[in-house]
Amino acid sequence: MNEKAVKTRFAPSPTGALHLGNLRTALFNVLLARRHGGTFLLRIEDTDRERYRPEAAEALMADLRWLGLEWDEGPGCDGGLGPYCQHDRGGIYAEYYRRLEESGAAYSCFCTPRELELARRAQRAAGRPPRYPGTCARLSADQVAARLEAGERPTLRFRVPPGREVVFEDLVHGPQRFATDDLGDFVIRRGDGTASYLFANAVDDALMGITHVLRGDDHLTNTPRQALVLEALGLTPPRYGHMGLMLGHDGAPLSKRNGSRSVADLRGEGFLPEAVLNYLARVGHAYEEDRLLDLDRLAAGFDAGRLGAGPSRFDAVQLRRWQGEAVQAAAGDRLQAWMGVDDGVPADRIAAFVEAIRPNVLFPAEAREWAEILFGEDPPWEEEALKAVREAGPEMFAAALAAVEASGARMDAITARVKEQTGTKGRRLFLPLRAALTGRCSGPELQPLAPLMGPEGVARRLRRARRVAEEDAGESAC
RNA sequence: GUCCCCAUCGUCUAGCCGGCCUAGGACACCACCCUUUCAAGGUGGCGACACGGGUUCGAAUCCCGUUGGGGACGCCA
Numbered sequence: 264m265n266e267k268a269v270k271t272r273f274a275p276s277p278t279g280a281l282h283l284g285n286l287r288t289a290l291f292n293v294l295l296a297r298r299h300g301g302t303f304l305l306r307i308e309d310t311d312r313e314r315y316r317p318e319a320a321e322a323l324m325a326d327l328r329w330l331g332l333e334w335d336e337g338p339g340c341d342g343g344l345g346p347y348c349q350h351d352r353g354g355i356y357a358e359y360y361r362r363l364e365e366s367g368a369a370y371s372c373f374c375t376p377r378e379l380e381l382a383r384r385a386q387r388a389a390g391r392p393p394r395y396p397g398t399c400a401r402l403s404a405d406q407v408a409a410r411l412e413a414g415e416r417p418t419l420r421f422r423v424p425p426g427r428e429v430v431f432e433d434l435v436h437g438p439q440r441f442a443t444d445d446l447g448d449f450v451i452r453r454g455d456g457t458a459s460y461l462f463a464n465a466v467d468d469a470l471m472g473i474t475h476v477l478r479g480d481d482h483l484t485n486t487p488r489q490a491l492v493l494e495a496l497g498l499t500p501p502r503y504g505h506m507g508l509m510l511g512h513d514g515a516p517l518s519k520r521n522g523s524r525s526v527a528d529l530r531g532e533g534f535l536p537e538a539v540l541n542y543l544a545r546v547g548h549a550y551e552e553d554r555l556l557d558l559d560r561l562a563a564g565f566d567a568g569r570l571g572a573g574p575s576r577f578d579a580v581q582l583r584r585w586q587g588e589a590v591q592a593a594a595g596d597r598l599q600a601w602m603g604v605d606d607g608v609p610a611d612r613i614a615a616f617v618e619a620i621r622p623n624v625l626f627p628a629e630a631r632e633w634a635e636i637l638f639g640e641d642p643p644w645e646e647e648a649l650k651a652v653r654e655a656g657p658e659m660f661a662a663a664l665a666a667v668e669a670s671g672a673r674m675d676a677i678t679a680r681v682k683e684q685t686g687t688k689g690r691r692l693f694l695p696l697r698a699a700l701t702g703r704c705s706g707p708e709l710q711p712l713a714p715l716m717g718p719e720g721v722a723r724r725l726r727r728a729r730r731v732a733e734e735d736a737g738e739s740a741c
Numbered sequence: 742g743u744c745c746c747c748a749u750c751g752u753c754u755a756g757c758c759g760g761c762c763u764a765g766g767a768c769a770c771c772a773c774c775c776u777u778u779c780a781a782g783g784u785g786g787c788g789a790c791a792c793g794g795g796u797u798c799g800a801a802u803c804c805c806g807u808u809g810g811g812g813a814c815g816c817c818a
Contacts, residue, residue, distance in 0.1 A: 276818055311817065376816065383815085392743035393814060418816050436746070445744045446814080453816040460818045484745055484813040507747065508811070516811080542753095545767090549754050553767050571754080573747045574811060581753060581768055591781095622781060678777075693778030705779040 269301030270474045273327075273334075274464060276308040277319035280525035281326045283577060284479070284509045284517050287543045291477045291506070291570070293332050294544070297562035304471060305337030307348040308464065310457045320348070326526040330536045331558055336471075344471045349463050356458045359466055359496055360419060360451070368495040369451060371407050371417035372399040394447030395420070419452035421462075421492060429487035434475070434504025435570045441487040449488055465489035469498035477504045477567065480574070504567050506547050507574040514576060522577040533601065533626040534582070538589035542582045547571040555588040586625050602627050607634035612715050619711040636701050637716050642724075648698035652728045655695030659685050660729035663696065664722060672713045672721045699728030 271292040275285055296303040305327070307320050324338065336342030346352055363369035372395075374382075383393040400422065402410075410417070427443040451462035458466075468476060483505040493500045511521025529539055541555055548571065550556065550564050590598065599605075599617045602624075608616050620633045636642040652660075659681055666673075666680035677696065682688055697709055700721065706712075713721055 274818090278818080308818070314817070372816090374816095379815080387742065390742045394743085395814095416816095439745085441745075449814090450816050455816080457816085459816070464818080479812090480746060481812050482818090485818090505746080510811080512752085514810070545753060547753085549766090551755095551766095568757080569755095571747095575754085576752065578752050578768080584768055623779090682777080687777095689777050691778090695778090697778060703779090707780080709778080 268474065269296055269299040270304060270472055271296040271301065272304040272306055272468065272471065272473050272476065273332075274306040274308050274467070275323055276311065276314070277316060277323060278311070278314040279316065279319055280527055281323050282517070282523055282525050283543065284523070286326075286330070286526055286539070287509055287546060288478055288506075289327065289332055290330075290540060290543050291548070291565070291567075292475075293558075294562045294565040295475055295477060295567055296335075297559070298565045301474070302335040302342075303332075304342070304473065305334035305340075305347065306467060306471070307338060307350075308460065309348055309350045310459070310463055312455070312457065315350075322527065326530075329530060330526070330540060349458065349467065352463070352467070353456070353458070355470070356452075356463065356466065359462075363421070363451070363492075363495060364419070366495065367422065369419050369421050370400060370448075371402065371411075372420040372448075372450070373402075373410055373415050373417045374398055392445075395449070397448065400448060416454040418450045418454050420448045421451045421488070421495075423448050423488075423491060429490050431486060431490060431500075431503070433483070433486075434477070434502055434567050435506055435572050436483070439483070439486070441484070443487070443491070446488060446491075451492065461485060461488050462492055465492050465500065466496070466498065468501050469493055469496075473501040475504065475567070476501045477506060477570070480505045480508050480572075504570060505572075506570045507572055509546055510574050510576050512576050512578060514574075517577060522579060533628065534586055535589040535593065535601070537592075538582070538586040541588070542585040545581075546575050546577070555585065555592050583625060590621060590625060602630035602634075604630055604634040607631065607638055609638065615711065616715055619715060620707045623707045633707070636703070636706075637712065637720070642702045644702045645698075645704065647704045648702050649731065651695050651698040651704060652731050655687075655691070655698075655732060657729045657732040659687065659695055660699060660725045660732060663699075664725045664729065667718055667722050667725065672716060672718045674710045674713045677713070677721075695728075700724050 273289040273292050275281065275289070293303050295301075305324070309315050309320065320338075327334070334340060336344070337347045360369070379395070382396055386393045399417070399420070407417075423443050423446045425444055429441045429443060431439055433439050449461055450459050452458055482503075486503055486505075490500055509517060511517045511523060513521045515521055517523040526539070537555060537557065540558065540561065544550065544556075544561050544565075548565065548569055550561075552560070552564065556564065593601070595614060595617055598621060599613060602617065604616070605613065616634070616637070620630060624630050624633065662681045662684040663677045666677045669680075670676035678692060681696070682692060693709070694704060697706065698704060700709065700712065700716070716724070
C-alpha cells in the first residue's frame with residue numbers, strides 16, 4: 264500500500280458483547296492503520312432500535328481499551344467528521360436520501376414485511392432466487408402521495424440498475440465482478456426512518472474518509488450494493504479486503520457451542536490482552552516471528568496482502584499457548600496484580616511467590632491454588648501425591664524434619680539429609696518430598712518454594728506426611 | 742434455487758507471477774537428552790498439497806470440472 268493517508272475503521276453494532284471474530288477484524292484494521300502511520304476510526308452502528316442495547320456500546324469500547332486498541336477518531340475523540348454514532352446522524356443521511364429520491368435512484372416501497380416474506384417463500388418454492396419483485400418500483404408520484412396521505416410508512420428502496428456489472432479490486436481476493444441482475448432492489452431506509460446497514464455503512468465510510476476496510480468474507484456480496492449506492496451519490500468508496508471467516512473448532516460458524524467467547528469472558532478468565540491479540544493476529548495472517556509481539560511489532564509485521572482468503576478455525580490450545588508466552592513475559596508487579604493473591608500471601612513474600620510460580624500458571628485461579636497450597640493451614644492432597652507419600656514411608660519425612668530443625672527451610676539441606684539417611688535419590692527422593700510439601704506431584708520448582716513456606720510451614724507439612732505414612736505402615740502390618 | 746467465496750500436516754500457516762518443495766515453520770502429540778522430581782529447555786520423530794481432468798519439458802503453484810465447507814439473496818449488521 265503506498266497511499267498517503269491510510270484510514271481504517273471498526274464499525275460494530277452495539278447489540279451484544281464483543282466476540283473473538285469481531286475483535287479479529289477490529290485488530291486487523293488497527294494493524295493496517297498503524298502499519299502505515301494512518302488513523303483508526305471507531306464508529307458505532309446503532310441504527311436498529313430493536314436490537315440496540317445502550318450498555319453494549321460502552322462495554323465494547325471498554326473491551327477495545329482493555330486490549331489496547333485505542334481509536335484515533337470516534338466517540339470521545341472528535342476528528343471533525345462526527346457524530347460517530349449512527350443514531351445521531353439521521354440529519355446527515357436525510358440529505359443523501361433526498362438526492363437518491365430526486366434522481367430516481369431510490370423509491371418508496373409500501374410492501375409490508377408480511378407480504379415480502381410471502382413473496383420470498385413463493386419464489387423459493389418455485390425454485391427461483393428470493394428477490395424483491397419490484398412491486399413498488401413503478402408507483403407514480405400521485406400513488407405515492409396518496410398512500411403517504413393515508414398514513415402508510417414506506418421504506419426507501421435502492422433501484423439497482425439492470426444489465427450492468429460492478430467490478431472492484433478486493434485487497435485479498437483480487438478482481439471481483441458482479442452482475443447487477445443478480446441483485447434485488449434493497450432497503451436503504453426503514454419504515455421508521457432509520458438508515459439500514461447497506462446505506463449507512465457505505466455512506467459513512469465515504470463521508471469519514473475511510474480508505475481501507477478489512478472485513479469478513481460475509482460482506483463480499485454486500486460490496487457491489489454499497490458500491491452502487493456510493494456511485495449514485497458521487498461518493499468514493501474505500502478499498503475493501505474480505506478475509507476468511509474465523510470458524511469454531513468444528514468448522515461450523517463460531518458460536519458459544521464451539522469455542523466462541525466474548526472479550527469480557529476472556530478477561531474474566533484471566534487471559535492477558537497481549538495473549539489474545541497475538542493469537543488473533545495469527546489467525547488468517549502469518550508472522551515471521553513466532554514469539555510474543557507487542558502491538559507496534561504486530562503492526563510492523565502486518566501486511567494486508569498476506570491475509571488469508573480461506574476460513575480458519577478457532578483453537579483454544581493455541582490461545583493458551585500465547586497466554587503462556589504472555590505470562591512469562593509480563594512484568595512482576597503486573598502479574599502480582601493479575602494473580603490477585605494479596606490476601607493469601609504474606610506481603611513480604613509476594614514478589615518471590617509470583618516469580619516462583621510464574622512458569623507454572625496460566626490463570627489467576629491457578630495462582631490462588633498455589634497460594635493456598637503454600638500458605639494455607641491444611642492444603643488439600645491429590646490422590647497421586649498421597650500415594651507417593653505412603654509408598655515413601657515415614658523415615659524419609661523424619662529425616663527431612665531433622666534437616667529443617669538443623670538448617671531451616673532449605674531444599675538442598677533437606678534433600679541432602681534425606682538422601683544420606685535413607686539412600687533414596689532421583690525420582691524416589693524428590694517426588695515424595697514434593698507430594699508432602701505441596702500435596703501434588705507436579706508444580707513449580709521446589710527450591711524456591713520451601714523458603715516461601717518457611718521452617719514452620721515446611722515442618723508442619725512434613726509432620727503431616729509422616730503421620731500419613733505411619734498410618735499406612737500400620738495398616739499394612741495388620 | 743440464484744450468485745459469490747474458499748480448499749496445504751490434527752490446528753494456525755509458508756508456498757505470491759510453475760522448476761530452488763523428496764512441501765518449510767509454529768502449536769499439539771510421541772521419543773530421547775538435560776535437570777538428583779514435575780515443569781521449562783534442547784534434539785529428533787509423526788504428520789498435508791480434497792479428487793479428477795487438462796496446459797507444460799516440468800504444477801501444491803495456471804485452467805476446467807467434481808466433491809466438500811462457508812457466505813449473500815432481511816425494514817440484521
